[in-house]
Amino acid sequence: MTATTPAWERVQLARKPERPHSLDYINALISGFVELHGDRRFGDDPAVVTGIGAFNGRTVMVLGHQKGSNTRENLDRNFGMPGPDGYRKALRIFKHAEKFDFPIICFIDTPGADPGLGSEERGQATAIAENLLALASLRVPSVGVVIGEGGSGGALAISVTDRLLMLENSVYAVASPEACAAILWKDSSAAPEAAEALKLTAQDLLEFEIIDEIVPELEPAHEAMDQTIQRTGDVIERHLAEIEAIASDQGIDNLLEVRYQKYRNIGAWVDKQEEMLGELPTPMTASGNPGS
Amino acid sequence: MTATTPAWERVQLARKPERPHSLDYINALISGFVELHGDRRFGDDPAVVTGIGAFNGRTVMVLGHQKGSNTRENLDRNFGMPGPDGYRKALRIFKHAEKFDFPIICFIDTPGADPGLGSEERGQATAIAENLLALASLRVPSVGVVIGEGGSGGALAISVTDRLLMLENSVYAVASPEACAAILWKDSSAAPEAAEALKLTAQDLLEFEIIDEIVPELEPAHEAMDQTIQRTGDVIERHLAEIEAIASDQGIDNLLEVRYQKYRNIGAWVDKQEEMLGELPTPMTASGNPGS
Amino acid sequence: MPDFFRRKPTFNRENADNDGPVVPDGLWVKCAKCKDLVYSKDFERWFRVCPKCDHHARLTAKQRVEYLLDSGSFEEWDRGIVTSDPLNFSANGDRYSDKLRQTAEKSGQRESLITGKGRIRGYDAVIAATEFGFLGASMGSAFGEKFVRAVEQAIELRLPFISVSNSGGARMHESTFSLMQMAKTTAALSRLGEHKLPHISILTDPCYGGVTASYAMVADIIMAEPGAMIGFAGPRVIEQITRQKLPDGFQTAEFLLEHGMIDKVCRRSELAEALSLLLLHYTDATMGRRQPDYVYVSNGLGEDGS
């Protein structure tokens, strides 16, 4: 693949059912993996897999969205769209990792959080928000890898990590190209144009400094599964070793400061205060509170 | 009332619907009370009331089991029997209090935790257990008061406090006299005998050093509501001031150590190791693990 | 620079982005819910709440600040921060940068969030309020930056932080930049919490997507206005995907209260009172000072704040 591959082609590659999913990475990279289940509150969401195991000789907690490789598996896994129970299972694992000083590895691969009735009733928004809050100050090193689809808040909820990587043919955006096309083009068949406009490729996001590195796919991942997974493992190892070194040499508070600045600094804005001053009306103030 | 009032009479007084319930204490003792709702997971359990307010000039978080004063209210409040959502609401408030260094006051008044199907599905046992764990190491001072019925694990889940007080006509036991009678007497009409045997009165529990003080009821609480509540407030204040002094003079870790020892030392056992030695067969060891 | 701020928006203007009353003439307004006519001055006096059906009409950020804060106490911050269109986004020939200019002209705001410092019944607080008229109060880069600066100021000044939110969802024109504002705003609140300063979140109609799935739902106290629609996915999306009929009252503030997601449904007329009571409790305890001259009611929040 080259850097000029159209965004829409990336989207289709990222969604390929044959593409390796989280459990493929986990089974290949994590020795003695023990899957852990349940949120201890309501259920065990099959769209999120999580557990404990050894990554290159150190104990880690791993988790990921889990899509199926076929329709049947996808129905079982809700197409990799977690409900609040999935995010709360993840939260439990984050806290578990923190308790025992285990680093965390997250595999991101979801069209988005489940938009069902039950998910709303049980606080989908709350569950995602609580994960963002927890990850921001989690006192262990963490690495996230977008291996397929990074869909909106449902992806973000497990990707606020110290280092964020993307497979070459994965995508990450605030909305699906179809949804974006339906809203802004008033025509969901404009998804290819929307995909381009959303700047959702790994290359785009590296340029924006939103991600830290691209894991190259010399061939698309589903055509070279073992090599892709091994290469991904190597890149994870390099980043994990770096942030572990920061944590052990400079202290975990320093790692947290670096993580805070990483997210704090994402955004493209300018301060036009100066040039506005001349042309503004009187600064806005509350002109009266009828209740006081 | 005198110390020789039969236990069964205490049980009946403790259960009187006209007796002041948690909200009566809260409304009288807590200034500017703002009730807070919900467990942020599933629901808002009306059998637990909780909120923030000022107790004698300091901000506190308060919570309690809430019974109704009549059948209709009791149906709304599930007779003061919380489900897991009630315990998780309490847990949220415990953590909230810890975050802001607010002391906690708990009013205990429940026949027990809800034994329904939904409560089991959502982890009643887990919810209670997690509260016990959280309270054991909560880094703020806490006072609990049994104001009516202290029923089993459902009461314990919010009563693992630095100081535990009981109203003179309240009771606290591992099971209701009726349940105990049904099982051990094979006859639930033996409840009065069971009540006696269970040693569930405030006087008993003070002698056992399981509670710290009895709030006297010169008249039964429901016949002298205001005086009883004010007297209860005075006793809470005295204990709260004492443990706040420990926390501020000796540090919160010392208060936690005192709390740990308080519960660690409850139990009536003897070590007969010495006198057994002569008559024992060879010490038990695993004689073979077929699997290894 | 276009002259965004010359045209002072008036309360009674027709506004397509607003579910508020349509004004048949200058004296009367027509409630968007019960369709009754309400005398315009009454409507304003009641904070744009219909006295007949209690419908809480949407407010602009400016109205919100005016209604909530003590008169003249608001000091706005970071008014110059605007997005820089990092994707150079255009959809079907419509450029984001053009849209921003048009929206600013129409709404009288340069971004979908205003921030600043003010007083509520005498209590100092930092406040951030969304502007639904600005691209549906979607969270873009400028929103995120203003929010985080306000939180950082709250830490600096040791003040409580109050957010008043509604939002239609993501700012697609900023794609992943928009998404990452969820992480950015929430991370800032994590720091606020470490400093033991409270965040009180007020949810207003409608509140969806990135805003609810981030800073607005991890507050220490969460209140919502009656009838406000609040959720992660919008009702049309849910119906379309699940092909289920949504139950009555689904995603209303009252529904969220019942499902344990918020602390209180609070009428607009009681909001300042409720907030001041909370600020009293937190200020006393965490900010190391008391305001004993403030007399609060001993039996808590009445049903009628004034």
Add this chain to the structure above:
Amino acid sequence: MPDFFRRKPTFNRENADNDGPVVPDGLWVKCAKCKDLVYSKDFERWFRVCPKCDHHARLTAKQRVEYLLDSGSFEEWDRGIVTSDPLNFSANGDRYSDKLRQTAEKSGQRESLITGKGRIRGYDAVIAATEFGFLGASMGSAFGEKFVRAVEQAIELRLPFISVSNSGGARMHESTFSLMQMAKTTAALSRLGEHKLPHISILTDPCYGGVTASYAMVADIIMAEPGAMIGFAGPRVIEQITRQKLPDGFQTAEFLLEHGMIDKVCRRSELAEALSLLLLHYTDATMGRRQPDYVYVSNGLGEDGS
């Protein structure tokens, strides 16, 4: 002192407190679930699991320790700790102290919990296992004291803590003393956690009341044997109070897994393997040592431990 320990319990004895097989003769046992006859030596070899229907028969604490730990590795602690009957309890003329003596004679144990140190596939651990034959493994003062001492020893020795539990409910004869053991055992685990030592809880049939509502459900990892009945209130109590028909499979280990309350349903034959794998991960990381000679399977837990 009565001679509690002379009569060594044999595996195949009839035992009214046990749901295990009834022995028609010495060679064959009858499965309590499928009623099939199983050759006695096979039954023992399969850890008292029926090879035909997979029914996991209840184990005594002694059997549990024998099955789980490496041969000869168990060192029992605090065998002399017994309750002192603080309430001087008697029900309908039956004295608790008499009951304790009778139970001890029958079960061959002096209390409902045994504790000690042992090895699982080479990994040192502290273990606490309940004895259901002793008053339904109810949690009395002696149980609580032995449990807490074992946790404190685990902290002292920096070892992981494994509990294997079943229980019928509260020890009514000790009333509030029994209740308070829930707080006592859980408080000890809170300390264990502060020392970053893991607690792994194994739930076995039946597991109810105070045990599930305390230490057994706040473990770092929770596993349960297949078909084990686990809950807060017992099914008869629930049916009686709610007058609802309980669904099939209610309160089984599989039901708890589905409802998110446990990490894994683990067959008895795989338990030592599963535990050793977990101990490997925790030991490496938190106990500052590695056991690189232990070869684990790279693709995780197989379906057949050996």
